[in-house]
Amino acid sequence: MTTDQYVIEAEGLRRTYSGGFEAVTGISFSVARGEIFALLGTNGAGKTSTVELLEGLAAPDSGTVRVLGHDPYRERAAVRPRTGVMLQEGGFPSDLTAAETARMWAGCTSGARPIGEALELVGLERRADVRVKQLSGGERRRLDLALALLGRPEVLFLDEPTTGLDAEGRLDTWELVRTLREGGTTVLLTTHYLEEAESLADRLAIMHKGRVVSTGTPAEVTAARPARIRFVLPEGVAAGRLPLSLRAAADGRRIEIRTHQLQQALEELLRWARESDVRLEELDARTASLEEAFLDIARGAAQDTAQGIAKTETAGV
Incomplete structure (x- = not known):
């Protein structure tokens, strides 16, 4: 696959927070055009920190990021109109209705699709006149997704997109994501639901303590188990x-x-x-499930880390 077929490219990414905590430790991966790519990991693995670098919300301490051929942080004006972002929490004004919230967001979005169409995509057309504070947690997540889709994005970032949804809502969201992929949208998602990643992802990467410890198709990741x-x-x-x-x-x-x-x-x-x-x-x-493979990989990575610490401490004695 040639470089111009990769919509997202990360090479040697590092991100360190105040106090010296390194959340992302030199990771590399790429996402092809029209692909659903899942980024998985244990709590604190560095998934959200990585996605924020890809979205251009922060600059890496070292390494490079390219989204649609541009640096998403330094060339934000070239990248942002072509991407959609669904954060873990939207933080909408609680007294606005779902439609008013979408209309406000559309005013900041280039080439926004009609408000009714966006709400219908996520199953909120009948809740358009309901205030945000009266929406259920799952409905607010649907509204998050509707806003991410307003600009008809070429690249869609989904951070825990189905958290708070019931089983039916989760399946509906999966079907929508597949439809978006069929239309050419590239999707990068993080999720704690391994069944979700196994069902949706064309490829995935598993992170542990800031490192990518396994990558490939779901079948490739589970094949060794x-x-x-x-x-x-x-x-x-x-x-x-x-x-x-x-x-x-x-x-x-x-x-x-x-x-x-x-x-x-x-x-x-x-x-x-x-x-x-x-x-x-x-x-x-x-056969082995992605959940079993994930747990095995996480345990193995944790053991390797512990052994490495032990060797360092022994060497220092």
Whole structure:
């Protein structure tokens, strides 16, 4: 992929706050045109600090950022009209209605789409005349999204877009984001909902303590993690009767098998059960989820950090 196909490019980004705390420690990644890219991480991983650099709200201490070929901080006038931003909290005037809030925002937006269209996109057309203070938390998040979409952005930044939404609202937002991608919009989102990232993202990066520790498609990130098979053995059937090749872990009658060859292991298990006339209760077989991969990566990164600190302290003795 050539450089001009990347809409967002970050190279060696660092960001340090007062007191010397380094929130972002030299990260690099890129986002292609028309792609949904998810930035994930534990609390304090540096996601929001990174997104603020991409949005041009702050300048990096070192490294470079390019959005649509421009520095979003120093060339803000060239970037801002082509981007939409949905922050974690909107901070709208509480006495304005949803429509008045959108109208006020449209007055500051180049080529704004009609107010009614923006509210309809997020399912707020029937709440247009309701004051912001009377909207539910989920409805306020929808209003945040409507304002981010007013300028028909080429690049859309979504910081925790579905926080506070119910299940239906979350699914509606997912569908809207997919529709925007199909229309050519590039989307970068942060989320704590790993199911959301797994469902939406074309590619993702996982951050931990200011570093990118894993990147790729959801399938690539989970591929290195083993699949699992879980079931319960009937009374009187010992776990020791299972084929040794399955390497099962037992907790009483509950059994778990972890494997990188799910189909082969499942076939062997079912063949053994049939030949042994054993009924496997609560049988569940599945590949690794993004949540499992995320937790494994986070634990591994934390252990590496702890070992590094220990080595440094030992060396200093």
